[in-house]
Amino acid sequence: MADGGVRAPRNAKAIAFPARRRGLRDRAVLIASRVGASLLALALAAATAPALAQQDAKVFQFALENGLQVTVVPDHRAPVVTRMLLYRVGAADDPPGLSGLADFIQQAALNAGNATSSNNGARNCAFTTHDYTAFCQQIGKDRLRAVMSADADRLANLALSDRNVRDGADAVLADRRARVDGNPQALLREQMEAALFLSHPYGRPVTGWPEEVRHIGRIEAQAFYDRHYPPNNAYLVVAGDVTPDEARADAEATYGKLTAHELHPRAEFAQPPRLGETRLTVLRDDVRMPLLLRLYRVASYTEARPGEAEALQVLAQLLGGDPTSALYRELVIRRKLATETRAFYEGYARDDGEFGIFARAKPGVRPEVLQQAVDGIVSAAMQTVPRMADLERAKTQLVADAVYLHDDQISLASAYGQSLAIGLTAQDVEDWPNRIRAVSAEEVRKVAAGDVILREAVTGYLLPATQ
Amino acid sequence: MRHFHREGTKHTKWCGNSCSREVRARSAKGITAEAQRRREIAERLSAPWRLCGWLAFGATNFIIAGADFVVKWLFEAERCTKALIAALSCLAILTSSSAFALDVHTVNLAKGQQVWYVSDRSLPVIAMSAAIPAGSAYDPTGKPGLAAFAAALLDQGAGRLNADAFQTALANRAIRLSVSCSRDWLIVSLLTLTDNAKDAFHLLGQALSQPRFDADSVARTKEQILSRMTEDGARPDRVAADAFYGAFFHDHPYAHPISGNRAAVSAITAGDLKHFASAHWSGSGVRIAVSGDIDGPGLTVLLKSAFGRLALRNPPAIPTAMHEGGAGVRDVPVPGPKSVAAFGLPGVLSADRDYTAAYVANFILAGSLSSILAGRDRSSFDSEVSMQLITDRKAGFVLGEMTSQPSVMRKAITLLRGTLRDYAQDGLAQAQLDDAKAALTGAFPLAFDSDVATATHLNEYQRAGLGIDYVRKRNALISAVTLDQVKRAAKRLFNPSRLTVTIAEGQPPSRQSSAIDPQNR
Numbered sequence A: 001m002a003d004g005g006v007r008a009p010r011n012a013k014a015i016a017f018p019a020r021r022r023g024l025r026d027r028a029v030l031i032a033s034r035v036g037a038s039l040l041a042l043a044l045a046a047a048t049a050p051a052l053a054q055q056d057a058k059v060f061q062f063a064l065e066n067g068l069q070v071t072v073v074p075d076h077r078a079p080v081v082t083r084m085l086l087y088r089v090g091a092a093d094d095p096p097g098l099s100g101l102a103d104f105i106q107q108a109a110l111n112a113g114n115a116t117s118s119n120n121g122a123r124n125c126a127f128t129t130h131d132y133t134a135f136c137q138q139i140g141k142d143r144l145r146a147v148m149s150a151d152a153d154r155l156a157n158l159a160l161s162d163r164n165v166r167d168g169a170d171a172v173l174a175d176r177r178a179r180v181d182g183n184p185q186a187l188l189r190e191q192m193e194a195a196l197f198l199s200h201p202y203g204r205p206v207t208g209w210p211e212e213v214r215h216i217g218r219i220e221a222q223a224f225y226d227r228h229y230p231p232n233n234a235y236l237v238v239a240g241d242v243t244p245d246e247a248r249a250d251a252e253a254t255y256g257k258l259t260a261h262e263l264h265p266r267a268e269f270a271q272p273p274r275l276g277e278t279r280l281t282v283l284r285d286d287v288r289m290p291l292l293l294r295l296y297r298v299a300s301y302t303e304a305r306p307g308e309a310e311a312l313q314v315l316a317q318l319l320g321g322d323p324t325s326a327l328y329r330e331l332v333i334r335r336k337l338a339t340e341t342r343a344f345y346e347g348y349a350r351d352d353g354e355f356g357i358f359a360r361a362k363p364g365v366r367p368e369v370l371q372q373a374v375d376g377i378v379s380a381a382m383q384t385v386p387r388m389a390d391l392e393r394a395k396t397q398l399v400a401d402a403v404y405l406h407d408d409q410i411s412l413a414s415a416y417g418q419s420l421a422i423g424l425t426a427q428d429v430e431d432w433p434n435r436i437r438a439v440s441a442e443e444v445r446k447v448a449a450g451d452v453i454l455r456e457a458v459t460g461y462l463l464p465a466t467q
Numbered sequence B: 001m002r003h004f005h006r007e008g009t010k011h012t013k014w015c016g017n018s019c020s021r022e023v024r025a026r027s028a029k030g031i032t033a034e035a036q037r038r039r040e041i042a043e044r045l046s047a048p049w050r051l052c053g054w055l056a057f058g059a060t061n062f063i064i065a066g067a068d069f070v071v072k073w074l075f076e077a078e079r080c081t082k083a084l085i086a087a088l089s090c091l092a093i094l095t096s097s098s099a100f101a102l103d104v105h106t107v108n109l110a111k112g113q114q115v116w117y118v119s120d121r122s123l124p125v126i127a128m129s130a131a132i133p134a135g136s137a138y139d140p141t142g143k144p145g146l147a148a149f150a151a152a153l154l155d156q157g158a159g160r161l162n163a164d165a166f167q168t169a170l171a172n173r174a175i176r177l178s179v180s181c182s183r184d185w186l187i188v189s190l191l192t193l194t195d196n197a198k199d200a201f202h203l204l205g206q207a208l209s210q211p212r213f214d215a216d217s218v219a220r221t222k223e224q225i226l227s228r229m230t231e232d233g234a235r236p237d238r239v240a241a242d243a244f245y246g247a248f249f250h251d252h253p254y255a256h257p258i259s260g261n262r263a264a265v266s267a268i269t270a271g272d273l274k275h276f277a278s279a280h281w282s283g284s285g286v287r288i289a290v291s292g293d294i295d296g297p298g299l300t301v302l303l304k305s306a307f308g309r310l311a312l313r314n315p316p317a318i319p320t321a322m323h324e325g326g327a328g329v330r331d332v333p334v335p336g337p338k339s340v341a342a343f344g345l346p347g348v349l350s351a352d353r354d355y356t357a358a359y360v361a362n363f364i365l366a367g368s369l370s371s372i373l374a375g376r377d378r379s380s381f382d383s384e385v386s387m388q389l390i391t392d393r394k395a396g397f398v399l400g401e402m403t404s405q406p407s408v409m410r411k412a413i414t415l416l417r418g419t420l421r422d423y424a425q426d427g428l429a430q431a432q433l434d435d436a437k438a439a440l441t442g443a444f445p446l447a448f449d450s451d452v453a454t455a456t457h458l459n460e461y462q463r464a465g466l467g468i469d470y471v472r473k474r475n476a477l478i479s480a481v482t483l484d485q486v487k488r489a490a491k492r493l494f495n496p497s498r499l500t501v502t503i504a505e506g507q508p509p510s511r512q513s514s515a516i517d518p519q520n521r
Helices: A024-030 A050-054 A101-111 A141-156 A162-181 A184-196 A218-228 A244-253 A308-320 A326-334 A367-383 A388-405 A409-421 A426-437 A441-450 B034-045 B081-089 B146-152 B163-172 B194-209 B215-232 B236-249 B262-267 B270-280 B296-307 B355-366 B372-381 B406-426 B430-442 B444-448 B451-463 B470-480 B483-493
Strands: A059-063 A069-074 A080-087 A123-128 A133-140 A234-240 A278-284 A291-298 A338-346 A353-361 A457-464 B004-007 B072-075 B099-102 B114-119 B125-132 B176-181 B186-193 B287-292 B328-333 B339-346 B383-391 B396-404 B500-505
Touching: A059 A244, A059 A426, A069 A244, A069 A409, A080 A141, A080 A409, A080 B444, A101 A123, A101 A133, A101 A162, A101 A218, A133 A141, A133 A409, A133 B444, A141 B430, A162 A184, A162 A218, A184 A278, A184 A291, A184 A457, A234 A244, A234 A409, A291 A367, A308 A326, A308 A338, A308 A353, A308 A367, A308 A388, A308 A426, A308 A441, A326 A338, A326 A353, A326 A367, A326 B163, A326 B215, A338 B215, A353 A367, A367 A441, A367 A457, A388 A409, A388 A426, A388 A441, A388 B163, A388 B186, A409 A426, B114 B296, B114 B451, B125 B194, B125 B296, B125 B451, B146 B176, B146 B186, B146 B215, B146 B270, B163 B194, B163 B215, B176 B194, B186 B194, B186 B451, B194 B296, B215 B262, B215 B270, B236 B328, B236 B339, B236 B396, B236 B500, B287 B296, B287 B451, B339 B406, B355 B372, B355 B383, B355 B396, B355 B406, B355 B430, B355 B470, B355 B483, B372 B383, B372 B406, B396 B406, B406 B483, B406 B500, B430 B444, B430 B470, B430 B483, B444 B451, B451 B470
Parallel strands: A069 A234, A278 A457, B114 B287, B328 B500
Antiparallel strands: A059 A069, A080 A133, A080 A234, A123 A133, A123 B072, A291 A353, A291 A457, A338 A353, B004 B099, B125 B186, B125 B287, B176 B186, B339 B396, B339 B500, B383 B396
């Protein structure tokens, strides 16, 4: 343990670790040690973080008798504990015709039992992705026990009545109205993802299509909940002012009482081939400035060959990570075509990831002109390796992100949680900075040429309706 | 390990000067509505900790916070946004149980400068939050938006470095510098690895004392501000907030939008910016909070390189807002399917004897999912409501926001009035007060869970004029509040006949969207 590694489970597991994946995904699990995880570096050490290397930065992992996988990340700087519980069920698991069901369950679970008390000041959050559902809670250590058992109870015994299912569906719809319908950029991205992923469920919005959300009934919701929410389908990440032994005792006293169920394999979906670029234009009354968004379907951290996902991460930083990136320098500073630019890689997914480029046009600039300029920058990245100074700066930024992320408990817990929930390991999280450092200029050029290609892309314009 | 030491039971008598905060510290505009909060949450929870230049990168968070669509965050404080933040900044320690206090130290710089710091060597990072009294309230007559414009240029070149060279110098060392502007303050946040701290503080020093305001940077930033303004014109939360401040503050310097208006910003010149910076980016009245891998002597050296070259010039006085409010409802049309109402009531200044009670009263009304408004919200408003107690330096007020569909907004406002009336008249039960105290005191340590959070919150207390012992006393203040005091404060605050409401009224969709091939348009 002195090397800051990940401790193996100390308990024999009564129930085997749930079978994670079938088919292609077994490959992903096998290569898990080679693939990456987010923004995180315990073993960052040497070059940039001597103080970090000196401290006992450790992660502890064990399983409860009921199969719940526990990861403890001690951080004793403040008397605060963050717990994040992640279920390996997400919007991709929504049954056909019932999109939004996983999100609905998350909202129902979050709202259950919250109505009577402000919970000793605990800060709660919950979110649903296509791959997993997470509940987190941050609380002062002196209040931990008071809140923890109630919380475990709430998640374990979600009671769904006709009434609260109807209310829950209304809440999901209201939430959609607030977040998506009134946000043209969100609508654009929803349309583009539907086009990007073709029949794969990543193309369905996490919040669901409203027509389908209205079809959610108590029976379907209960069946979904019963099937996907046993403790052996979950990961618990505890970060904060807690020792592994305390965390174990707390977890056993609360989540340990939940009963394991047999797990059904998750559905596997084809990621159909894309034979050509898709283009779409969304016109809206509530849009003022034309905006260009391009999304590419690319390899995720779970699918990528060694170094590929990391190279995509570096490429995103080089193209549009900050005001020293290629897009900003070229489009905003030099050619004065845009007021904002950005590139991003979202690689934490069980299936394909996304690479995105965003630009907001300056008044009077046509989106086609902006797009040509973007295409020019991307094709330059395909043909030419990045300058060494730019590459080093991009890597420095990413590696520092991993250190900064350690400053924030919720971010820390999410970094481990999101990786575990999609089948990566804690070791992947810790190795990430080293893998980023190892990315070469030629690898960056290679992913630009091989992954960020128009056949795998949707190009979207968001324009004022009056234009 | 940050030094938290335990304190015994303590009963402090009622003390007037208590919690206060500046919610909009990190916002470029009035009410920090949904989007701002979500952006913060997304920043906090999604990938890395990024403090990109707010202007250049802020809005892209819509897209980037895939959070909003790919991942969907739902904080418990969904409908009581600011109250949550308030709960975190408005700390308390429960008298009955053990109490924690942070070891906050001071460094003596120049006269009139206040420095608090917490030394914590466990991570190789240093976080600073610093405020200079150079917010939008200091905009000269006829030049609204000047302070925010100047703030946006703070990281756009200094000394011998032009904007790109300055950004490159920051990026090469992974230094996160972000700047924002509130009504009272220019707020600078800095996050750096210890190894790069010297460069980080030196670069900030250059930015503050030798800003360049190059013509191309000024032009580019102006485009960005105007572009943002255009976008915001279609956002009901922004429209409602701007209208509210205008109605509520009349001719007070708080009345105009922080970012000004299109005509004024278009007319601002590099000369105006230079003049503003040299007059207002002064060392006097600066409030600095630091947390992280540093000790007192080391910090003194760093701070001298950042702030030591600033002239010590007192800012002009801002008058206290005397006649807040303009009761009634005002409408402003906006496109889109949503309506947003901003509303408010005269409140209390942080020095007011009713302040802590008022804060607790607001928390019970609107501060959590178990709050009275949240309950109403669920059952009848068909809308989202949030309310917060704001204490700017020269005005205390209650500020709320309600999001609804246009067809039911009027009804929701009526319900809101009824809820306020009931609360002010019938008061509340002891159990509600006890629950609120448990929540407020329990949330205390959460405000110090990171170096960034510690620096941010300490700086909030400094801006509110609180003393360095505030963190230690906070518990007793909250715990000592009695039911009668809270009832009295509720009666004083929540008088529906004084309510000022501005509604950004959404329009029913006409031809909202269509998908066609741009080639065939």
